[in-house]
Amino acid sequence: MCTKLISYAKTGIAQVDTANPNLNGTGSVVTVLTGTNKGTSISSIFIKAIENTTEGMVRLFVFNASTGYTMLFREIYIPATTTTAVEKAFETTVLGELTLSNGDILYASTQNSEKFNVVANGVAFDYCPCGSSDSVCCSDTQAEALIGAVRISEGNEFLDGSGTTYVVISVPPTYDGGIEITNVAIKSIQSTSQGMVRLFIQNGAGIFLIKECEVNAQVQTSVEPAFRSVVSLNIRLEPNCLLLASTQYPESFNVIVDGIGLANCPCPEVG
Amino acid sequence: MCCINSSLTSKLGSGIVDTANSFLDGSGVLVPVFTSGANGSVIKSITVKATGSTSQGMVRLFVGNGELNFLYREIMIPANVQTGVVPAFSLVLPGIFRLQPGWSLLASTELSETFNVFADYGEWENCSC
Structure with a gap:
């Protein structure tokens, strides 16, 4: 063992x-x-x-x-x-x-x-479930950079997970160590009115609001940037979870996550 | 015996943007700065450097997977007259950002002015043993 x-x-x-x-x-x-x-x-x-x-x-x-x-x-x-x-x-x-x-x-x-x-x-x-001896098992974790990106646009006022939500990133089972997410960048691609972008986690039990990001009224021009904000999460999401996003008003935002996928090393003796 | 060693190889990605593109939705002319390698990349900083005088405008940074491009940052460009003693506009965006394998960092400029865009990044490589 x-x-x-x-x-x-x-x-x-x-x-x-x-x-x-x-x-x-x-x-x-x-x-x-x-x-x-x-x-x-x-x-x-x-x-x-x-x-x-x-x-x-x-x-x-x-x-x-x-x-x-x-x-x-x-x-x-x-x-x-x-x-x-x-x-x-x-x-x-x-x-x-x-x-x-x-x-x-x-x-x-x-x-x-x-x-x-x-x-x-x-x-x-x-x-480690590899079944090999300690001298052979490495017990280490391999990491891979991951991006989750989605454009959200349909208005949704609900905080309970109902209405239209968009998948920003999903955690496939291959990343059995989960995905580390430090920040979520929210970047509008148009002028915005005062509103909200919401972040949810979905697991087998439902959809759960975890953070809200207040959106400023901002006029985008050739010399004025569109709204941008970064939400700090610092979470390690387990496999089969999804990070979702929604927008209060029908305005377009890119929601971008740069994560680290963690896979426990498959020692040669596994299986 | 299995080994999980990861290595980061330091690299510099670069692109020259000079064609005006006012779009924020990823359409129009975008210039690739670099494309992430087999195990992904970690961007440590991005430098935007004008090569001449500038008028008020914007440089935009996108991430894209070859099919879709997502606006990530906008950098306001001030009006600036470059001379022998006044440098052209320059900005360094610090901060870690990771790019998945196959994804690219791209750039565009609002106005038809020339900017060099550099990405100081590390290419991640996991031991494949």
């Missing part, structure tokens, strides 16, 4: 919407991500409201599989915000390393009955 560790992207996504004022882990909580065999490391967590918010709290809990306790890990204060075509819904990124042991679970809850998407940007570790 090979005991060298390799890593897999793990993108944990959940939507919380049932009010729960408890800080002791009881009441309605949803699973965001579960720790796997040799541990799962979470580097950041996105919290994104998909509707208006009132003052409240989103809470993150960790279930410790070895003790059986569910413990409050972080509280994220939610301000009152009104989302419009030109004003973002609440969003924040919780930074800081959190490691889940095998069977540990990251849960989330919301103080008020309002919808929030919670996305954990994780990396799971496991023994």
Whole structure:
């Protein structure tokens, strides 16, 4: 058996919407991500409201599989915000390393009955499945530059993933280590009115808003550039996930991602 | 035994744009600066250098896969009179950007003025063992 560790992207996504004022882990909580065999490391967590918010709290809990306790890990204060075509819904990124042991679970809850998407940007570790000996297995990861680019143009006001969305990049299973995405560039190719470009992640469970980019009213001419913005993501998307985009108004934007595809090295002895 | 070593070979891509093209949708005359190699490339910086006086205009950078071209950046060009003691317009865009294998960096100019566009990049190569 090979005991060298390799890593897999793990993108944990959940939507919380049932009010729960408890800080002791009881009441309605949803699973965001579960720790796997040799541990799962979470580097950041996105919290994104998909509707208006009132003052409240989103809470993150960790279930410790070895003790059986569910413990409050972080509280994220939610301000009152009104989302419009030109004003973002609440969003924040919780930074800081959190490691889940095998069977540990990251849960989330919301103080008020309002919808929030919670996305954990994780990396799971496991023994290389090559079946070769440690002296032969390299356990390393090969990387390849990738581009995702799409032109979005059809207006879509929805934050819940309905309406027209466009695929910016998909993660094929061949990149079993996932795709690292640092930034998303949003570049209009025309004059723009004040509006919004939205970024979503799609997995087998649905489509989840993760970020909104406010678009300025800007007149493009031969000497004035069209609108451009860069959204910082710093996420490693797991295989079979899609990054999607939409635009509030029917105006054309290029949405461009430069990523790194990560494939765990197929040692000669595999299979 | 398997090896995963990756190497980056430093390279310089370059193109001369001089044909006016006012389009932002990737049509019209675009000049390739370089095309990414077998395992992709990492652009470290892009330099735009005029070779003479300029009027107010724009240089545009696109990424394209041979079928579609996507506007990525616009660089505002100021009016500038080049002399023996005043340099022609120049700008360096720093920042990492990665290009997938087979994709190209392309450039265009709003006005019929000549600009050299350089891309300082590394070509990625994974060991194929």
